[in-house]
Amino acid sequence: MTATTAVDTEPGLADRILGGWLGRIAGNMLGKPVEQGEVWTRERIDRYLRRTDALPLTDYLPAPPTESEALDLRPEWRYCVRGRIHGSCRDDDVDYAILGLDLLETHGFAFTTEQVGDLWLLRLPYLQTFTAERAAYRNLANGLKPPLTATYDNPYQEWIGALIRADIHGWTSPGAPRRAASPARRDAVLSHTGNGVYGAMWAAALISAAFTASTVRQAVDEALTVIPASSRLARTVRRVASLHEAGLSWEDTLVTLTEETAGLGWIHTVPNAAVLTAGLLYGDGDFTRTIALTVRGGLDTDSNGATAGSVAGVLCGAPAVPAQWKDPLQDTVRSAVLGFDGIRISELAERTLRLARTDV
Secondary structure, three states: OEOOHHHOOOOOHHHHHHHHHHHHHHHHHHHHHHOOOOOOOHHHHHHHHHHOOOOOOOOOOOOOOOHHHHOOOOHHHHHOOOOOOOOOOOOHHHHHHHHHHHHHHHHOOOOOHHHHHHHHHHHOOHHHOOHHHHHHHHHHHOOOOOOHHHHOOOOOOOEOOOHHHOHHHHHOOOOOHHHHHHHHHHHHOOOOOOHHHHHHHHHHHHHHHHOOOOOHHHHHHHHHOOOOOOOHHHHHHHHHHHHHHOOOOHHHHHHHHHHHOOOOOOOEHHHHHHHHHHHHHHHOOOHHHHHHHHHHOOOOHHHHHHHHHHHHHHHHOHHHOOHHHHHHHOOEOOOOOOOOOOOEHHHHHHHHHHHHOOEO
């Protein structure tokens, strides 16, 4: 059985995979300047956008109008705001997609969790890892093996790190959500447990479902089938979908979910999945609206923007990604992954397409 059984007849598969890469990188760049959820709340992001006359948000963030307002932005803002983008900035949200591609090219779809760890040690600098990934990396370097790498001295086991590593598994199993979730799980358990692992499985399935779903809601519903229905992640995603279906506004939905997920922190998988789901549903397949709403939702803005962009890019395909998002990227990626810095986005997409057309 091939990985593209459900979409073999679609001539746009290459465009959809390229759309996913472009969307991930553009969404990441959009959210990067305000990636600090305890500082850049949803309300503060919108105040910034109003002050810079950038609402509705239809392009990358504008530069800060004053030096004082620049102080709270991430230092990389100088390279990822309007008029200053010349290729993508380096970021772990893109590094892990590249590393996942290298993993599948090196070890195939039957890779083991131990091989994921070996590749991290070989290709990924320690100081470019964070939270659960840094804890797992340290455990690997100290000789621990999975699943201890995820559980020993690691308070971040349900944070968003595994979710941001999952795109490659969705792109290479188009239209097959359950198949996409399996390798995402094998990758995730190196560093995560519980909802952290479910987040990776859900994201991979969501991206896979986007290749064939007729609506965003259908993709969201299909993705839920790969994780336990009783998990907090599944219950939260269903809650967002129900509020959307009931006709609540995007703002009221996020206010409700903020209250219901209070105390988990701004990098935890569950509240970020709520922001991401709301961005997707209220964006309703429109690329710009989807990533704009997702980033305006706050929390881990660059990670959520990246995943929302990946889903929206798959849904619409690369030709439909508006020029203001893809042209400044100049078909170029900066990366900390050894051997990949400066690679073309188009090459990454072509290599991903080859994997999507191979036997599993």
